Amino acid sequence: MPKIWLITGSARGLGRDITEAALAAGDSVVATARDVARFADLESRYPGRLRGFALDVTDATAAQAAVDFAVETFGRLDVLVNNAGFGHISPFEQTEAADFRAQIDTNLYGVVNLTRAALPAMRAQRSGHIINISSVGGRTATPGLSAYQAAKWAVGGLTEVLALELAPFGVKIISVEPGGMRTDWGATAMANAPALLQDYEPTVGAILGMLKAYVGNAIGDPRKVAEIVVDLTTRDTLPAHLILGSDALHVFAQAEAARQQAAKEWAPVSTSIDIEGVDLSFLSRGSQS
Template sequence: MSNIWLITGSARGLGRDITEAALAAGNNVVATARDVTRLADLESRYPGQIRSFALDVTDANAARASVDFTIATFGRLDVLVNNAGFGHVSPFEQTEEADFRSQIDTNLYGVINLTRAAIPAMRAQRSGHIINISSIGGRTATAGLSAYQAAKWAVGGFTEVLALELAPFGVKVISVEPGGMRTDWGYAAVADAPALMPDYEPTVGAVLGMLKAYAGNAIGDPRKVADVIVDLTKHDTLPAHLILGSDALYVFGQAEAVRQRAAKEWAPVSTSIDIEGVDLSFLSGAMQS
């Protein structure tokens, strides 16, 4: 049985690969982009299966309109893929306020806007998948990516909460967290980097150098990632987070080890503020995995 998909950021990069994979699997897709002319070839190759919709994900009204269009066109909405996003590498001190806000608006509020619009329909039909394309940067830290990673960390927390809230009526929510992929993300991230203050050369400068060398040579294949995304919609049980890529697993493992060591070292301080005789049994019903 085919599903009805709504995908943001469909014109390029991973979003394009997800759109093609969903169509190749026989699904119907509303593909969104700021410039929908870049989707014309897919409309020719998959007549009747795909409709394009011009969308700025930061516009909540437009997000609602895209969901309404999907349901009016295909009758329902089964899969929402929140893919649109971008990042710029710059020290926080040197990041213009407008750029910082734009990254938060796209990477976080874009997800919020589309999800808010989609939930009522999925709740009513008692089914659906919301797939948030995040990054391993949503659970690790990289110098120079303060805006991008702040948004992605927030997407991870947002996803976990929604997974708990929506599970009782059959809606699955997952944050997909890839490492490096052979898309144009890396090129765009470093394209407009400012001339660094000397103090940031050892940190942000090192990241810029790494990304410039890594762009186009990442180990992740976006077509394989897209195939994983399509396969996720066939599962009734999903984790709140899914790391993709050996590089992502390695970076995550290193970050977790640092956190665990710090938590153990500072545990006496953490518990020192408790009222004597505290009973934690009240947490057993409030915390769910």
């Protein structure tokens, strides 16, 4: 049975590739962006199966309207892809408060708004897939990306909690975490970088230098990512996180090793606050309930 999708940030980059992959698979899509005119070619290629919807994901009322439109137009909603997002590279100290909030509002609250709107319909159906397009930066740290990665870490945590909450009624949710892809994300991220304070040259400056060489040469193919996203919607069991790309696996492994080493070294301090004779059996009982 063909699926009904709602995809945010569909006009370009990975969102566009996911939209095209879903349509090529025979499904129908409500594609959202601020400018729906950018979907005119797809609407002509897939008459009746692609509908554009103008959406600012930071607007909760608009998010509900987008979900309502999908259900009213196609009768149901099977897949929500939270893809809309952006990042700006800047030291935290030099990041304007409005810019920091805008990144949080889009990258985190965009996910919150669309997911909150979609869940009643999916719960009533007892089925659905929610795919949050995050980043390996949602489980690692990069100088200069404080706002972007704070939001992506939050998306990962939200995804894990919801995976537990939604499982009893058949709704699946996953955080997809790619490394670098050949999209315009990097160029956009660097576009508004401030003149760095000298003290941030060894950290944020080094990241900017690396990205200048990396943009256009990333190893990740967004079309392959889009194909994986389509495949995920056919699966009954999903991990809470899925890292994509050899570069992402590499940096994640380094970050995990550092965390494990720190946890081991500081374990005596971690356990030093316990009341003597503490019984942890309740934790095992809770995990089995």
